[in-house]
Amino acid sequence: xxxxxxxxxxxxxxxxxxxxxxxxxxxxxxxxxxxxxxxxxxxxxxxxxxxxxxxxxxxxxxxxxxxxxxxxxxxxxxxxxxxxxxxxxxxxxxxxxxxxxxxxxxxxxxxxxxxxxxxxxxxxxxxxxxxxxxxxxxxxxxxxxxxxxx
Numbered sequence: 001x002x003x004x005x006x007x008x009x010x011x012x013x014x015x016x017x018x019x020x021x022x023x024x025x026x027x028x029x030x031x032x033x034x035x036x037x038x039x040x041x042x043x044x045x046x047x048x049x050x051x052x053x054x055x056x057x058x059x060x061x062x063x064x065x066x067x068x069x070x071x072x073x074x075x076x077x078x079x080x081x082x083x084x085x086x087x088x089x090x091x092x093x094x095x096x097x098x099x100x101x102x103x104x105x106x107x108x109x110x111x112x113x114x115x116x117x118x119x120x121x122x123x124x125x126x127x128x129x130x131x132x133x134x135x136x137x138x139x140x141x142x143x144x145x146x147x148x149x150x
Contacts, residue, residue, distance in 0.1 A: 027055065027103070027104040027105070028100060028101060028102065028103065028104055029093055029096075029099060029100030029101065029102055029103070029104050029106075029107040030100045030101065031104060032052065032055055032056075032089075032093065032100075032104040032107065032108075033090070033093045033094075033100055034048075035048045035049075035051045035052045035055070036048070036049075036052035036086065036089075036090055036093075037090075038052075052086065053082055053086060055104060055108075056082075056085050056086055056089050056108055057082055057085065059104070059105040059108040059109065060076070060085055060108065060112060062105070063108075063109060063112070064076070072118075075112070075113065075116050075117065075118035075119070076112065076116050077116060080116070085108075085112065088111050088112060088114070088115040089107070089108050089111040089112070091111070092107060092110060092111030092114060093107060093111070096110075
């Protein structure tokens with residue numbers, strides 16, 4: 001029995017030496033879309049709803065951390081809600097089913113940049129903040145302006 005276990009170790013261990021594709025991701029846009037679209041009342045609704053929100057907010061936090069590390073402001077309005085992040089992400093995923101095969105974090109990034117584009121990185125004359133770009137959704141009536149067009 002000991003020799004069988006040892007043989008398995010020697011057969012399986014080298015698999016860790018094979019490279020994985022650089023564009024491999026743990027979670028695809030399809031995975032995220034499925035989690036976020038779980039039917040209310042289903043046995044997995046609560047779990048999948050949290051999974052959806054946690055993934056989107058985690059991805060956005062990672063983008064903002066990267067921008068901050070590079071001494072750049074966030075492109076998102078300071079008062080953006082988790083519901084708005086989910087709404088623009090789900091809208092993007094619904095409108096771009098072919099893109100959903102790729103990384104979910106890339107899809108969240110594309111969705112938020114489309115809804116709230118970053119200000120130009122050129123350091124010329126300061127630009128006035130115009131607030132949140134329209135996403136085609138019903139407005140809350142609040143005008144959103146932030147420092148450096150977050």
